[in-house]
Amino acid sequence: MISDRKLEHLLLCKNCDVEYRKKTGLGDVELIHKALPEVNMKEIDLSIDLLGKKLDSPFIISAITGGHPSATVINRTLARTAKILNIGMGVGSQRAAIKHPELTSTYTVVREEAPDAFLIGNIGCQQIELAQKSIEMIDADALAVHLNPLQEAIQPEGDVDARGHIESITEMTSTLETPIIAKETGAGIKAEDAITLEKAGVSAIDVAGSGGTSWAAVETYRAQDRTMGDAFWDWGIPTAASTVEVCQSVKIPVISSGGIRSGLDAAKAIALGADAVGIALPLLKDAYSGHEEVVNRINKFNEELRVAMFLVGASNIAELKKSDLII
Amino acid sequence: MISDRKLEHLLLCKNCDVEYRKKTGLGDVELIHKALPEVNMKEIDLSIDLLGKKLDSPFIISAITGGHPSATVINRTLARTAKILNIGMGVGSQRAAIKHPELTSTYTVVREEAPDAFLIGNIGCQQIELAQKSIEMIDADALAVHLNPLQEAIQPEGDVDARGHIESITEMTSTLETPIIAKETGAGIKAEDAITLEKAGVSAIDVAGSGGTSWAAVETYRAQDRTMGDAFWDWGIPTAASTVEVCQSVKIPVISSGGIRSGLDAAKAIALGADAVGIALPLLKDAYSGHEEVVNRINKFNEELRVAMFLVGASNIAELKKSDLII
Amino acid sequence: MISDRKLEHLLLCKNCDVEYRKKTGLGDVELIHKALPEVNMKEIDLSIDLLGKKLDSPFIISAITGGHPSATVINRTLARTAKILNIGMGVGSQRAAIKHPELTSTYTVVREEAPDAFLIGNIGCQQIELAQKSIEMIDADALAVHLNPLQEAIQPEGDVDARGHIESITEMTSTLETPIIAKETGAGIKAEDAITLEKAGVSAIDVAGSGGTSWAAVETYRAQDRTMGDAFWDWGIPTAASTVEVCQSVKIPVISSGGIRSGLDAAKAIALGADAVGIALPLLKDAYSGHEEVVNRINKFNEELRVAMFLVGASNIAELKKSDLII
Amino acid sequence: MISDRKLEHLLLCKNCDVEYRKKTGLGDVELIHKALPEVNMKEIDLSIDLLGKKLDSPFIISAITGGHPSATVINRTLARTAKILNIGMGVGSQRAAIKHPELTSTYTVVREEAPDAFLIGNIGCQQIELAQKSIEMIDADALAVHLNPLQEAIQPEGDVDARGHIESITEMTSTLETPIIAKETGAGIKAEDAITLEKAGVSAIDVAGSGGTSWAAVETYRAQDRTMGDAFWDWGIPTAASTVEVCQSVKIPVISSGGIRSGLDAAKAIALGADAVGIALPLLKDAYSGHEEVVNRINKFNEELRVAMFLVGASNIAELKKSDLII
Numbered sequence A, B, C, D: 001m002i003s004d005r006k007l008e009h010l011l012l013c014k015n016c017d018v019e020y021r022k023k024t025g026l027g028d029v030e031l032i033h034k035a036l037p038e039v040n041m042k043e044i045d046l047s048i049d050l051l052g053k054k055l056d057s058p059f060i061i062s063a064i065t066g067g068h069p070s071a072t073v074i075n076r077t078l079a080r081t082a083k084i085l086n087i088g089m090g091v092g093s094q095r096a097a098i099k100h101p102e103l104t105s106t107y108t109v110v111r112e113e114a115p116d117a118f119l120i121g122n123i124g125c126q127q128i129e130l131a132q133k134s135i136e137m138i139d140a141d142a143l144a145v146h147l148n149p150l151q152e153a154i155q156p157e158g159d160v161d162a163r164g165h166i167e168s169i170t171e172m173t174s175t176l177e178t179p180i181i182a183k184e185t186g187a188g189i190k191a192e193d194a195i196t197l198e199k200a201g202v203s204a205i206d207v208a209g210s211g212g213t214s215w216a217a218v219e220t221y222r223a224q225d226r227t228m229g230d231a232f233w234d235w236g237i238p239t240a241a242s243t244v245e246v247c248q249s250v251k252i253p254v255i256s257s258g259g260i261r262s263g264l265d266a267a268k269a270i271a272l273g274a275d276a277v278g279i280a281l282p283l284l285k286d287a288y289s290g291h292e293e294v295v296n297r298i299n300k301f302n303e304e305l306r307v308a309m310f311l312v313g314a315s316n317i318a319e320l321k322k323s324d325l326i327i
Ligand SMILES: Cc1cc2nc3c(=O)[nH]c(=O)nc-3n(C[C@H](O)[C@H](O)[C@H](O)COP(=O)(O)O)c2cc1C
Pocket: A009, A010, A013, A062, A063, A064, A065, A091, A092, A093, A122, A144, A146, A183, A184, A185, A186, A208, A211, A212, A213, A257, A258, A259, A260, A278, A279, A280, A281, A282, A284
């Protein structure tokens, strides 16, 4: 049952080492210190406009969960965080709720908790028929269509027929009014795919590159035979590389995610061209301790981001995007 | 006696660390993830056509043994694997059997076991007079002429007169009807040699580069004085480099081998230009446990190769050969 | 109180690991051995002319302290060293003394101890109104205006309004007769900043790059929450890179500092283009044992510098500046 | 006394770690395997012509000792090796013997032991007046003029006036009939120096680069204060780099030495352009056990060199010099 598998995923992510062994590449990116920043750090503006919504800082709580009983409390905790900090938040794939309506409340809790927050729905790219319902379920501001061929290929029950995805996405973007975000889940997006997606009409791309949570790793723990997951543990395009490639190829907003683990990582991703950054794994772990932990982490990331911006002399996110760096 | 030495080689390969300390270079090759593969993984076609024969997947069991009593069971096991999976298989050097006819059955067992398999005979490049007999012995579909100057130079009883090899090979290819494969044994082939071999009329080249079994390593264990083997343990052209060089220099089919240890390695070698990949050491070790182990490993490699092909959006081996990569 | 914080800084620098984890980059710079130096090592001239003053060797005791009772003995020790060796010396920020006149003697001790030494005053870049008083206080030969946005951003009580700094510096240089040195404190200066500073009229630049004392590290120990200091521990432009950038961008004298730990480091920094080199942390540690230790270390550095000059065939600092190197 | 210091050097070299921490660079040089060498290894010719003398292989026993009582036995052992293998050999600096005639026999033993060997005398570059006597003392075939500014600079009693060396060498080459070899002692020679030396009329250059015996290391053990030796332990141009630079700059024969530790190292040095290779430290250690050890090591090196030549298809040293390599 999907629901069981989802719980298993949560527990593995919480308790085991599920991160890429190879790095995001952000560690090799250096922002350049400005001894004369000519900026007042206290007045630095972290806010962004994303798909028509003003958010207080560029951090987005990436899609994590929904569709099994214990997801309710996690989603409520994350939504409370989104409300308190006025940042964006995604829910996990909503397919389960549509198949099992009794699970709907594990998703709708986010809108109840955060009536005004920027919330992002989530479906697979072949589940075109679920799109409208998913949006309505949480009154979503945007719908993430996740692309996860790696996970599908590795997990025994995976759907490995990837034909027609581009067509489905094109149909969704032309029939729905809500903006569609094309989103990987940890293996990254290359320039060519980004161009295809922009042409297919998506409103934003979340690269979700390699260096953070590895779905091959997660599936390794679930598999009887670990060799497959092991071989592909490190498969994918590192977040820094994917961010650069995608930002240079398309004009739509780009969310950089996958292994973002500090405000300094976020600053680097934005300097590489991203408009916002997503985080999943660390927030999931925090969420088990309550929303104060999640709020606390994002506040720290906000502060680190602000310091980095001060030290490169950027007074807002648009200026940070234009700042120099060394790779 | 050759026969004793062959047994010694088998046992050393089975029990000792005989692999290069330096790597194949395939670890530095990255296939590029495609978030939108537009392929049905279940319909991916792993089959290849090699020298006129259709094989179910591009894995070839590289030349390993023959010529001493205990080789019979290993060769039978490997041949059974080749039959079950419809893949290619080579036997070890057949010189021993021609000098000692009582050892013939250690080779002929492969044809008995696998009447329809693609079987490759094996002789040294100076043993032109044995070529026809070797082919007939196992009704070979192709004859590998091995080039192994490193091993000859290091082993005390080695034949170190390498003059006339090109001429011998030219004579073989012009007098025999069976296709000739020029094959190294672990030190790789450089562009210049590949061009010479193509001109000499060979039908395919097996690069057998560095990074897997090291013949200098094997001979180190046999030698009284280990310094020579130690100094040359890492001699040779890494498999990835040799594969690229040879594929760019010749038009005939290229087999990449030497240190291929996963289906992902195989996918990379093919993306570098190879038409098929060979494996020796891991299959030898498996063979001691029976053909189920060997079949099992190659099945895993097939699956990994299939996943890699899915994730780069290649629906067959020809498409994989054309896919992008980063070195 | 400033005074307490200053003591805390001293003690942390003396006792804890406060150095960058990343390196200065000088280790990757190689001077080129000359087998035929054609120089008499005993006659090598280490002296430099800096801002009109002749100094016996290019080492400068960087700004360290003042403004709290225990600073007196350290400053006396360092000043005695400067007198004995006829080298330059800076005092720490003089702001404390101007706010608390009873602390003035912790600074004036240097001029009493070393009436003829080349002494450098020190203020922050926004404290323009303190400039003249600071100079008079120690009868300074030059005034260092320190740029330390990293430290200000990390420490809780930091002044993070960096607006107007360039204007302040311009005003100082146009109204004061004493030469102004723009000086970072460990995060380095980039080309663009150096050009701005030259235009603002400063007489010299002290790059104080990354690789030695890290102010983020120091503040990490003082902070309740260590994550911020930890994230920025390695922030900054490595000393070698900053030295090259600044030397190639401006015509005024350049002091290279930040992680200079041997006479060989000094030789490399000079060959990269610097006119003098500054050292803080090791001399502070020595100073706790008395001036003999400080004199001893600088004498060793002088000797190492002399040997390096001999081995590249440079008979004076000007020739060393022109010598070849490999990066 | 020189004699005591020489003994101290011998004992330190025999018992302590006196080698560079940085490498010769030969490990990064790769000869390219030739699967079709078309050479008979048994007929490979290792002989060279050096300064008019035919030697059986390109190994030269570098200058080591003389000038103190215990040197006699070492020099006899090394000379016996040179005689047995018909290779070249150098003696240590002969200055001691000229100042203390009673030490002459510690040098002359080499000519007594090896009446026909290619023997190389040794003096410092300023000791022009000793040149003719030194040659006569051992009836030298060539005279090495050693350049060792690093050692002179580090050792307390060193002669650090390096002026006039080029002139002295020019005078020697124009007045003496015996060929002069300019020889470093472990810090390497750069292109510019090599060109100067060729112009000064020397007949060959021994680069003696970094990566083997470090004279700063040796002096570190002798010094009361180890910081100086420690700082310069790794000073110098790595042997591979120095060999390439010098070979590309001059037309006279080049001896590559400094850290040559196998026949494969020698093969690489020759492929980089050298005409012969020198070895000191390992042979000194062997010499304490008798000439069989020394002969044995050089025989192994000869064999390794032969194997490397076979595997690149070189049938003599001139062909090896022209073979391809990857750096
Ligand atoms: C437990 C868990 C469940 C996830 N479920 C989804 C999902 O349903 N849909 C989706 O688009 N991404 C999902 N993701 C992927 C994340 O949104 C994110 O792209 C990825 O984990 C990389 O970010 P990270 O390194 O910060 O974890 C999930 C991640 C985790 C850890």
